[in-house]
Amino acid sequence: MSAFVVGLTGGIGSGKSAVSERFERLGIKIVDADLASRAVVEPGRPALNAIEEHFGPDVIASDGTLNRAALRKLVFENEAERRWLEALTHPLINQYIAEELGNASSPYVILAHPLLVETSQTRVCQRILVVDVPEALQVQRTMARDDNPESQVRAIMAAQASREQRLAAADDVIVNDKDLSHLDHEVERLHTMYLELAGVAAGDPS
Secondary structure, eight states, X not given: OOOOEEEEEOOTTSOHHHHHHHHHHTTOEEEEHHHHXXXXXXXXXXXXXXXXXXXXXXXXOTTSSBOHHHHHHHXXXXXXXXXXXXXXXXXXXXXXXXXXXXXXXXXXXXXXXXXXXXXXGGGGOSEEEEEXXXXXXXXXXXXXXXXXXXXXXXXXXXXXXXXXXXXXXXXXXXXXXXXXXXXXXXXXXXXXXXXXXXXXXXXXOO
């Protein structure tokens, strides 16, 4: 039987990781697209070799791993390069995600994906949960977290779906502009609802 999948997304700096962590504490399997994107470019994987051949040795760190910061700077400044990278990695990421979803054993599973709305991954989800924050707060949080200039943060945001596009795709929304106790309450509320929905989908109305 296929898993009941809740797609979790939101713009950079919205707090997706904090939401994922809370669902995980409740015993829910998290399939993280960011982890998938790292796994497919680990040393020894064909994708990493292709990236080095295309972008040159500067995108490889001294320990042989991908220098993600250097690569990010290159692709977010050049749309053609970003599309080349996506064409290489997205099929590999999709395969990894499909395998992880298939192995999930919790009552439902969270697919945490920053580009859920922009990719075809919405098709595997029964619900879409968007973590929403005002754009000014996105910029502030991301600059503080990553020590990136505002221009780079805004370039990343521009490459993602707009706030309006994400909200239009949402079945459920967490507005993450308050304290952590509010976040705890919202996750617990949705967890109860998702357990009920997953039970009904599995033919167990209890």
